[in-house]
Amino acid sequence: MASNLRSILCLLLLSLLTIDTVTSAKYKQDEKIVLYVNKVGPYYNPQETYHYYSLPVCVPEKIEHRSLTLGEVLDGDRMAVSLYDIQFNKSVPHAELCTLVLTANDIAKLQEAVEDLYYFEFVFDDLLMRGFVGHLEEGAFLPHNHRTYLWTHLHFSFGYSGQEVVEANVSTIGATAYSLDDTEPPVKVTFTYSVSWSKSLRSYHDRNKELKVFFPKSMEIHWLSVINSVVLVCLLLGFVTIILMRVLHNDFARYNVSDDDPDDLRDQDNYGWKIISTDVFRFPQNKGLLSSIIGVGTQFITLSLAIILMALLGLFNVHRHHAMNSTSILLYALTSFIAGLVSTNFYRKINGESWVWNIILTSSLFAFPFFLTWSTVNSVAWYHGSTQALPFTTIVLIMFMWLIGKREERHKSIIAPSIHFICI
Structure with missing residues (x-):
């Protein structure tokens, strides 16, 4: 009964996580396709994201959010229905989205977003589209001055193959930027857009393979941090090697005592590094x-190998990281029994007695420090209104998964003493 219950719970969790699969969506001529607005944030800090509607932009009277998977929530997504009226294979030369009356506070918020190089992210038929909120124009160095401009017109270009959308892009080509510096609030600003469709030879299954990289490659690999870490490790290894060489040199000097030396200097069989021969038969203090x-x-190690294997099999979409995030959490919960099994078996082999403490320590060795760190980061993100802060329901779901995994871990830990390995 308990085994069936665990199986049902795992199936429910798998249905909530929803790993990316290629499912074709076919549309009819002039059929409306929803464009979702997602998030905005500084270009050079992709981890700092906010809801798109946190900016003074065109907002529907009632904001409708799209249901998200666990991985999308972990990735900071907050998709909401937009006001853009886009129909399949129907071009729109020019259309008005809305007219806003910007106050002084709204203009200041937009200026700050433009100065921080805010980008926005839209989702159209599960295809990502990114662009910049505005344009920053730098002036002379001395005296330094700059001007901020807001993009009030967006052009959407889509490609289709048969009844499927295979390309999606947003740009500001041909648009005139609106200056935010030469205005006295309140001021009326009209937002517009245009849509163009073209036939594409790309298939639906290959539509994600040629997506343009929006963020620079230098942000994907922080080479300076990697080099600093490598140099630090090399220096530490060098210092430790020098110290060990000096210690061994002194020990060898004691071992190479001539016959003319006193007997108390020659009796050094269990001195220095040779004492290691007796340490292998001793149990550690902190078992x-x-x-x-x-x-x-x-x-x-098991978790890492499983993720690498799934990545090699092409089960993850390289342009959507939420699948890997959700899979990692699920695999962490499912592999918790491995930690309990291995830990308890080794603890028994070294004559450990407090097996209850061993179970508690194994369960909290990684989870407790990680929870404290995450709580601090999540609280800061929540205070600043970032979408990187997890909602309460997501926290409950993750805690539920963790408790299921730890229950399996404790169960395996209890039955582990009856399992014998030939070698450690």
Whole structure:
């Protein structure tokens, strides 16, 4: 009964996580397709994101949000229905979206967004479209001055193959930017858009393979941090090697005593590095901590290998990271029993007695420090209104998954003493 219940719970969680699959959506001529607005944020800090409607832009009377998977929520997505009226294979030369009356506070907020190089993200038929909120024009160096402009017109270009959308792009080509500096609030601003459709030879299954990289490659790999870490590791290894060489040199000097030296200097069989021969038969003092580290480490090795294997099999969309995030959380919950099994078996082999403490330590060795760190980061993100802050329902779901995984871990830990390995 308990096994069936766990299976049902796992199936429910899998249905909530929803890994990316290629499902074709076919549209009829002039059929309306919803364009979702998602998030905005600084271009050079993609982890700082806010809801698109947090800016003074065209907002519907009633904001309707799209249901999201766990991975999309973890990625900071907050998709909402927009006012753009886009129909399949129907070009629109020019259309008015709305007219806003911008106050001084609205203009200041838009100027700050333009100065921070805010980008926006739209989703059209599960295709990402990104662009900039405005344009920053730098002046002379001395005296320094700059001007901020707002893009009030967006051009959407789509490609179709048969009844499927295979290309989506947004641009400001041919648009005139609206100056935010030469205005005295309140001021009326009209937002417009245009749509163009063209036939494409690209198939639906290949539409994500040639997406343009919006963020610079330098942001994907922080080479300076990697180089600093490598240099620091090399320096530490060098210092440790020098110290060990000096210690070993002194030990060898003691071992190479001539026959003329006193007997008390020659009796050095168990001195210095040779004492390691006796240490291998001694149990460590912190048995529970060592066992927990080995168990949790084995779990993370298994988790990493599983994710790498799934990535090699092409189960993840490289342009949508939410599938990997949700899969990692699910696999972490499902592999929790490995940590309990390995930790308890090793703890038993080194004659550990407090198995209850071993289970508790294994369960919280990674989870507790991670929870404290995440709570701090999530609280800061929530305070600033960032979409990176997880909603309460998502936190409950993740805690529920963690409790299921830890229940399996404790169950395996209890039955683990009856399992024997030939070697450690």
